[in-house]
Amino acid sequence: LWARCTVFRLCRQNYYPQEFDPRDVAYAQRGSALVLTSGFINDASFAKLREVSVSYDLPDALARQVRASRASLLLAGRNLITWTRWSGLDPETEQPGGFGELTASEQANLPLPRQMRFSLNLTF
Structure with missing residues (x-):
């Protein structure tokens, strides 16, 4: 997920941020240490x-x-x-x-x- 979102910018969070938790969008755009809230549980x-x-x-x-x-x-x-x-x-x-x-x-x-x-x- 990190490679797809942060490196290649190909994840849905980057194209449709309104559909996701803002913390997930921040992770997808910056690859920070924030934990995605919806991707792993x-x-x-x-x-x-x-x-x-x-x-x-x-x-x-x-x-x-x-x-x-x-x-x-x-x-x-x-x-x-x-x-x-x-x-x-x-x-x-x-x-x-x-x-x-x-x-x-x-x-x-x-x-x-x-x-x-x-x-x-x-x-x-």
Whole structure:
């Protein structure tokens, strides 16, 4: 946050100061020792839709056309939705570190990717 706001001047506090606590704006513009009041304390509760799959058995007559005894289609998705008030990327990617694990950084962490999978299963 310090690099984004103070060094590169790319944070929202610099462009829309009326939306923030004046102490946050002062920190963003000067990089002083003031502590940002809104950036580091977050509600980390969340709920996730981790995995959903749907399977459909194709008719046996269709399976026999490819010399199989059975055929089915599968559609599956992973990491589909996260419900949270967390202001960062993902509440699960926060990694503690620093002095006795009292600080944390989300800088180089990425949330789990959303994945979709489609498959055709044949039984011979």
